[in-house]
Structures are given as structure tokens and as C-alpha cells.
Ligand SMILES: Cc1ncc(C[n+]2csc(CCOP(=O)(O)OP(=O)(O)O)c2C)c(N)n1
């Protein structure tokens with residue numbers, strides 16, 4: 001089922017993250033943090049703290065990896081599964 | 087509707103199957119590398135402009151050599167610094183395509199400095215993205231033309247000394263001084279504000295090409311955390327605080343509102359167009375004629391032929407006719423004129439292969455057949471002939487005999503025979519006749535047809551044919 005997002009959020013695929021922290025550095029509301037865990041390639045990866053993302057999108061452009069970050073803005077229409085993963 | 091989801095642009099392959107290692111989802115770049123940030127902006131612009139099927143990206147030498155792993159577009163990977171030249175060629179033969187030249191500062195400003203200036207000066211309708219990270223990234227952090235004064239690199243361990251290495255090249259400024267470029271901007275792949283500007287510049291530079299307006303150049307100051315020995319956020323801060331002092335950001339030239347766009351129609355050539363272009367006027371392409379090959383003695387098969395004489399004897403044409411006839415008989419063939427310094431002495435030579443199998447190199451250094459039409463050529467090339475090979479020489483002009491005992495030697499008074507037929511000029515044709523008559527490598531029929539194709543002046547046809555026949559008669 002498709003739902004309309006009431007609230008923005010950001011999704012980071014930890015396997016595509018190289019832990020460069022550029023997204024953390026740029027997030028104006030400071031809702032990204034580096035994990036103390038490693039991904040399978042040995043990088044500390046970045047995580048969304050789970051709340052507070054405004055959907056501004058600047059982390060998306062800060063990230064050098066093509067698919068590591070996906071930003072869902074308020075009003076985006078998405079599959080329900082996407083929401084549950086958030 | 088504004089985009090509500092920012093995700094991996096569809097211009098990127100979903101899975102990077104071209105990457106040889108096991109990891110097919112991440113780029114090969116170091117963490118925090120500016121190349122990835124620029125890739126994303128370019129990919130997004132291509133997607134939004136709906137031009138993916140028309141884009142051809144020229145992959146440079148440098149860390150971004152593997153662009154073709156990531157972008158689902160056309161690609162050519164080219165020699166170091168040569169991207170603008172290849173981009174020029176592609177754009178000119180495929181004007182409807184969108185040609186993007188992507189280059190680092192070593193590639194563009196050092197080894198390729200000359201290429202980019204001329205492409206810009208010619209106003210080629212290409213888009214150039216220039217990644218300035220002040221260093222050679224791929225090879226381990228050597229000084230680039232863009233390295234800042236005092237900056238330490240592996241080749242300037244005490245810092246770039248302007249008295250020894252000169253000043254950094256400001257490519258955007260340099261290119262903006264030329265008449266032809268339409269749009270030149272420098273951006274920085276750093277914080278949110280600069281990324282927004284970079285994003286706009288990337289789009290504009292591609293849009294200009296889509297609209298047929300001309301040459302667009304975007305220089306992007308880009309972090310190389312590895313080469314600079316900094317963590318990624320510090321590297322980006324260094325760009326903002328230090329690099330931009332020397333390389334100021336901004337638009338250096340923009341005449342995109344003033345230039346008259348060129349309309350590039352997609353042109354799909356019809357067989358008629360092609361015939362016209364190559365000068366087969368009106369003639370229908372009829373049933374392709376099949377040629378019967380002669381049976382050739384084993385030792386004369388797959389000849390590697392060197393033909394030499396002086397300029398004016400038709401040496402190159404002699405080779406061309408053999409090559410064309412070989413092609414008609416469906417052999418693999420090659421023809422290579424050789425321009426050594428001896429060209430200036432008025433001698434000419436060419437290399438011909440006629441082969442039953444694919445030809446690895448068109449070069450003939452050790453010929454199995456040597457055809458020589460003047461004495462210097464005999465003296466020069468006799469020793470190169472393969473033992474068991476064969477030498478044809480014009481003994482009406484060459485007053486010595488070949489001295490080799492381990493090769494066959496056939497003396498043909500080609501010039502004298504030609505004179506008797508009424509024109510010294512057809513001595514080369516007599517030689518063709520002698521060669522094919524003696525070895526049987528090609529039939530008279532295919533040589534005659536090749537002559538019709540190669541010799542534009544039809545009034546020579548009859549004489550040429552008689553000369554070939556005279557050469558054949560002489561040896562048979
Ligand atoms: C003809 C030639 N000369 C030298 C090299 C070695 N080489 C490979 S990459 C490179 C420099 C690349 O630097 P840059 O263009 O700044 O790209 P980056 O790696 O920093 O992205 C050099 C000199 C080469 N591959 N070919």
C-alpha cells in the first residue's frame with residue numbers, strides 16, 4: 001500500500017556508506033551520527049537518529065556515494081515498507 | 087511538482103557490474119572524495135534533462151578513469167589529457183549526442199593543457215567538467231599545475247616553490263579570456279551553499295550543449311582527502327578557507343543569452359547518403375560480386391609485402407591496388423604507407439598484408455615479398471627480406487643485382503616494358519602483373535576491378551590493364 005508521508009525522513013544504506021561524515025557535518029539540524037559499529041566493509045557508518053529530519057536534502061548532495069542516502073520529504077508518496085524500515 | 091524523494095539518480099547503473107571486484111554497489115573512490123559528489127550532480131542533471139540515451143562521457147586518466155563503471159551512458163576511455171580531442175571528434179560526427187569531457191587537473195591542465203585550450207578556442211559544442219583537487223590523486227599525490235604555492239606534495243616535499251615550479255594555473259580564468267567559450271564557472275564541491283551553486287552550474291553547462299549554444303566549462307574545486315592527508319570535513323574546509331583564496335569561485339564568462347544556437351538534427355544516414363558521401367554517384371549497390379581465388383603455392387600464401395621506389399613511380403598506388411584486390415577476394419588486408427625520414431629524399435614505400443587470417447599488425451618489417459623500383463630501395467631493404475622470400479626488382483632502372491642467395495629473385499624490366507607500351511608511368515602496373523603472374527596470389531580479374539575502383543582517371547584504364555597483362559606475360 002502507498003502512503004503519503006506526514007514527516008520527512010532520511011534513509012542511509014549502511015553498506016553503501018564509507019563513513020566520511022560529510023553528511024553529519026552538513027546537516028543543519030544535527031540528526032545524523034556515526035555509528036560505533038562497522039559495516040561489512042569495515043567502515044563506521046552513519047545513522048539517522050530517528051527523528052527531526054526536515055527533508056532539506058543537503059546531506060544527499062554532500063554524500064559522494066551514489067546510493068548511500070535517500071531523503072524522503074514531507075508529502076512524498078511511498079510504499080508502506082519504506083516507512084516501516086525508517 | 088518538486089521532487090519529494092532524493093535518491094540515487096537513474097543515470098547510475100543500479101549495480102556496478104563493470105567493476106571487477108566483488109563490491110558492486112560502492113564507488114572505487116576514497117571516503118569523502120569530491121569525484122563522487124560531482125558524479126551525483128552530473129547524473130542527476132542528465133536524468134532531469136531526459137538525455138541519458140544521448141550522452142557520451144569521455145573518461146580521462148586519473149582517479150575518474152572508471153566513470154564507465156557508474157554511468158549508464160555511452161563512454162570512451164581515452165589517453166591522458168586527450169579527452170577534449172576525442173570529445174571534438176565524437177561531437178562532430180554525432181552532433182546530436184551530448185558529449186561530456188570529464189577531467190582531473192593533471193589530465194586537463196598538465197599533460198592535456200594544449201588540448202583543452204584549443205577545444206575551447208574552437209568553441210567545440212562540448213561540456214567540460216574539470217576536477218581541480220590541486221594534486222595528482224591516482225598516482226599518489228604528486229604536484230599538479232594547480233598545486234598551491236607552498237603546498238606539500240610527494241614531488242614538492244618542502245612545498246611548491248613558485249621560483250622553481252611556477253604558479254598554479256587558473257584554468258577557468260584562462261579559458262574565459264578566449265572568444266569562443268560560452269560559459270565558464272568555478273564552483274566548490276563543499277558545503278550546502280556551494281553544492282547548490284555547483285548543482286546549478288552543472289545543469290547549465292549541460293543545458294548549453296543541449297541548446298546548441300557552444301562550449302561550456304565548469305571547474306570544480308574538489309576534495310582529495312587521501313592526497314592531502316586530511317579527514318573529509320577538514321578537506322572541504324580547507325577548500326573553502328584556503329583554496330578559494332587562490333581559485334576564487336564564480337562565473338568568469340557567460341554569453342549564453344547572446345549566442346545564436348546551432349540546431350543539431352539527428353541525422354540517420356541512408357545508403358544513398360553514404361554513397362554520395364563516399365563518391366559513388368548514382369550507382370546502385372548491386373549484388374556483391376564473388377571472386378574465385380587462384381590456388382596459391384604454400385610459399386606464396388599470406389605475403390607480407392614491402393614496396394619501395396621513388397616518389398612519382400606510383401609506389402603507394404601499387405600497394406593500394408594489391409590491397410583492394412585482396413579485399414575483393416575476401417582476404418584480410420592492410421596497407422600502410424611508411425613516412426620515414428627517407429620521404430624527404432624522394433623515396434616512398436608502403437607495407438601490404440594479404441592474409442587468410444586476421445592481421446595483428448599492418449607493419450611489415452621482415453617482408454616475404456620485396457618489390458623495389460629503384461636502387462636505393464634495393465640497397466636499403468634487401469637485407470630485411472625473410473629467408474625463402476622473394477624479391478622483384480626493376481632491372482631497367484636498377485643497375486646492380488640483389489646479392490642474397492637465400493631468396494628468390496625476379497628481375498622485371500618494368501620501366502622498359504612500360505615505355506614500350508607508351509607511358510613510363512605504368513611501370514608500377516607492370517610490377518603488379520609480374521607479381522600476381524609469378525605467384526598467383528591474386529587473379530587478373532580482381533586486380534582489374536580494383537584498378538577500376540582506385541584509378542579515378544578512366545582514360546588510363548585501358549593502358550593500365552595492358553601493363554598488368556604485359557607484366558604477367560613477362561614472368562609466365
Ligand atoms: C601518458 C601518461 N602519462 C602519465 C600517466 C600517469 N598518470 C596517471 S593518472 C595521472 C595524474 C592524474 O591526476 P589528475 O588528472 O589530477 O586526476 P585525479 O587522479 O587527481 O583525479 C598520471 C600522471 C599516464 N597514465 N599516462
Ligand code: SF4
Pocket residue numbers: 009010026027028029030031032052053054055056057058059060071
Ligand atoms: S535531509 Fe536535511 S535534515 Fe534530514 S538528515 Fe539530511 S541534512 Fe539533516
Ligand code: SF4
Pocket residue numbers: 012016017018019020021022023024045046062063064065068069118
Ligand atoms: S556522506 Fe555518505 S558516505 Fe559519507 S558518512 Fe554520510 S552517508 Fe556515509
Ligand code: SF4
Pocket residue numbers: 114115116118119120121149219223224309310311312313
Ligand atoms: S586519491 Fe583523492 S581524488 Fe583519488 S579517489 Fe582518493 S580522494 Fe579521490
